[in-house]
Amino acid sequence: MLYLIGLGLGDATDITVKGLEIVRRCSRVYLEAYTSMLTVGKGALEEFYGRELLLADRDMVEQEADGILKDADVSDVAFLVVGDPFGATTHSDLVLRAVTAGIEYRVVHNASIMSAVGCCGLQLYNFGETVSIVFWTDTWKPESFYDKIKRNRDMGMHTLCLLDLLAHVCRKIFEPARYMSAAQAAAVTEDTVCVGLARVGAEDQAIRAGTLRELASCDLGGPLHSVIVTGHLHPLEVDMLRLFTSGPSGLQSLRTMDGSTCVS
Amino acid sequence: MLYLIGLGLGDATDITVKGLEIVRRCSRVYLEAYTSMLTVGKGALEEFYGRELLLADRDMVEQEADGILKDADVSDVAFLVVGDPFGATTHSDLVLRAVTAGIEYRVVHNASIMSAVGCCGLQLYNFGETVSIVFWTDTWKPESFYDKIKRNRDMGMHTLCLLDLLAHVCRKIFEPARYMSAAQAAAVTEDTVCVGLARVGAEDQAIRAGTLRELASCDLGGPLHSVIVTGHLHPLEVDMLRLFTSGPSGLQSLRTMDGSTCVS
Structure with a gap:
């Protein structure tokens, strides 16, 4: 399962309880880091979530999406997005690639600007x-x-x-x-x-x-x-x-x- | 302090970590219950939050706002709203009353439809x-x-x-x-x-x-x-x-x- 999880707009504690529970049990957790930003950095998020975060820049999402989706059909992968995953920036490309590859996905919404x-x-x-x-x-x-x-x-x-x-x-x-x-x-x-x-x-x-x-x-x-x-x-x-x-x-x-x- | 806290759109776990922490330490917690609804009822929210919720219907918010704001200048009161507090329905009236009464307020955002x-x-x-x-x-x-x-x-x-x-x-x-x-x-x-x-x-x-x-x-x-x-x-x-x-x-x-x- 691919989880697209919104982080909201403020700091590490703006993730939803549902989102945090998913982050803590996924095998890999990516942080989308090119369209927006929180007031805290990757380190603070990693400490609060208790998970290592893999930074996903624009190149990775657009050109190495297969790497992000690897094994997501048999394990859980989280893709974290500041705001809402379908707010100011949509992540339709990643979703369409997942669906084409037979991978299910779910969205955990959060506040968007x-x-x-x-x-x-x-x-x-x-x-x-x-x-x-x-x-x-x-x-x-x-x-x-x-x-x-x-x-x-x-x-x-x-x-x-x-x-x-x-x-x-x-x-x-x-x-x-x-x-x-x-x-x-x-x-x-x-x-x-x-x-x-x-x-x-x-x-x-x-x-x-x-x-x-x-x-x-x-x-x-x-x-x-x-x-x-x-x-x-x-x-x-x-x-x-x-x-x-x-x-x-x-x-x-x-x-x-x-x-x-x-x-x- | 008056906290207007969004609950998001799904179930009890869609509250943010920040929102949940505030709910658990407020002296009174109101649940706005006339413009939208979650997929779970008041009982499920109370169990998950570990707090008793006071239902606030439209009459109460419009006519008894003073009761909601009582002592909010010296203690913390939470007003929970499905979705975002300023999403499909705004709660400007309550905010303006609070400010007029010299009460500070803060908004904890969440997903809105x-x-x-x-x-x-x-x-x-x-x-x-x-x-x-x-x-x-x-x-x-x-x-x-x-x-x-x-x-x-x-x-x-x-x-x-x-x-x-x-x-x-x-x-x-x-x-x-x-x-x-x-x-x-x-x-x-x-x-x-x-x-x-x-x-x-x-x-x-x-x-x-x-x-x-x-x-x-x-x-x-x-x-x-x-x-x-x-x-x-x-x-x-x-x-x-x-x-x-x-x-x-x-x-x-x-x-x-x-x-x-x-x-x-």
């Missing part, structure tokens, strides 16, 4: 298409996400913008770890109410609501970051966002999309 | 607005969800349709437990590729992909059910959906939105 962003008070129902915003380089500055945000906003929908992690974790690229911060993504868009979220689910998570301009000048700390560009705001959503503004001036800026100021 | 539906292989990025479809009565047959599904499909987006649970759990209405099944919701829409999901994350979860017509005649068993009306299908999404079709005829029906048949 795709739903955990609801903690800022914006209704998940009211989100449109999610967009990815990558780290701009001198020669690569993709802007297609603008159109999607605009389309969502035209319908009054919120947009979750996931900012990429260009970190050194398991990458065979000798490049300093860097990541796109909420401030950077915010700087490239307009003067609308948005929410910056960093390290959602972790002890030191940071959430800040305000205009994009305000957000661009605030430092939410280390990765991972995401930004929500709001659409139409329900009064209850505004009340919640107020919890994450910085002082009275921040409160002022929270208006509904039609321009009427929300008075508390 | 809003992201766990990714297990069928459809990319969460490509979902538009989520809709709720309620159980129709003789006099109440709301159809507004059609417009939202149509709007999403026009843009090539998938739509997650959450079907309501009209169950007896903690409801002070003497009515037999009934719930809208995937088949019923499917019957009211068209001949498009969709996915019916039941009890996602549970041992006996059922996922079936096919046309709405095919889905309308298949029984996915007990609650909770949801339906995804697909938009534009990526070839990898089609490959994944094929895992959930019923035999060769089911495979035939999986086409991309532009009408071209996907050959496996």
Whole structure:
């Protein structure tokens, strides 16, 4: 059996009891380490789980999947994924390879950034298409996400913008770890109410609501970051966002999309 | 401290290790019991958690919130929610009351149906607005969800349709437990590729992909059910959906939105 197990978003203790029990009895345990990260490293996970973890980078998952699936028809193999195994990144390829090889699989779900962003008070129902915003380089500055945000906003929908992690974790690229911060993504868009979220689910998570301009000048700390560009705001959503503004001036800026100021 | 703790989607062991540790040391533990349900009852949760659970129905949360928050400024109180505390249903009201009363709060995230539906292989990025479809009565047959599904499909987006649970759990209405099944919701829409999901994350979860017509005649068993009306299908999404079709005829029906048949 191949188990795809979500680790959630915070630290080692965010694994579910079900997931932990499976990890402890599998013959091999892989840690997917290229799309996201927890606030703790491999060592802390190994200590808490009581198991050695085999790091699976992108190359291994894409080119050496047979090694991961080896003997999974007669023994149990776990593949650990930060967040949910089918959240921001899906692992359809691995699942399809397993099924083709006659190997059964099971998914142990956990929190994903795709739903955990609801903690800022914006209704998940009211989100449109999610967009990815990558780290701009001198020669690569993709802007297609603008159109999607605009389309969502035209319908009054919120947009979750996931900012990429260009970190050194398991990458065979000798490049300093860097990541796109909420401030950077915010700087490239307009003067609308948005929410910056960093390290959602972790002890030191940071959430800040305000205009994009305000957000661009605030430092939410280390990765991972995401930004929500709001659409139409329900009064209850505004009340919640107020919890994450910085002082009275921040409160002022929270208006509904039609321009009427929300008075508390 | 008020802890809002997600229980995930399956059984008692789907709570996170972090959540379980908090439940075991809180002075009072409430179980929100009106928006969703696990596959096990309150007794099984109490046995596994080793704690007595106080059922919180909608009336209590809305009208007696002060009772839930009592002494939460000087002791720890847990409020357990199936799925994620800010998933399909938010608990903004309770959070705002707590903050107003000077009580700190923390969220322990878990899997939500809003992201766990990714297990069928459809990319969460490509979902538009989520809709709720309620159980129709003789006099109440709301159809507004059609417009939202149509709007999403026009843009090539998938739509997650959450079907309501009209169950007896903690409801002070003497009515037999009934719930809208995937088949019923499917019957009211068209001949498009969709996915019916039941009890996602549970041992006996059922996922079936096919046309709405095919889905309308298949029984996915007990609650909770949801339906995804697909938009534009990526070839990898089609490959994944094929895992959930019923035999060769089911495979035939999986086409991309532009009408071209996907050959496996």
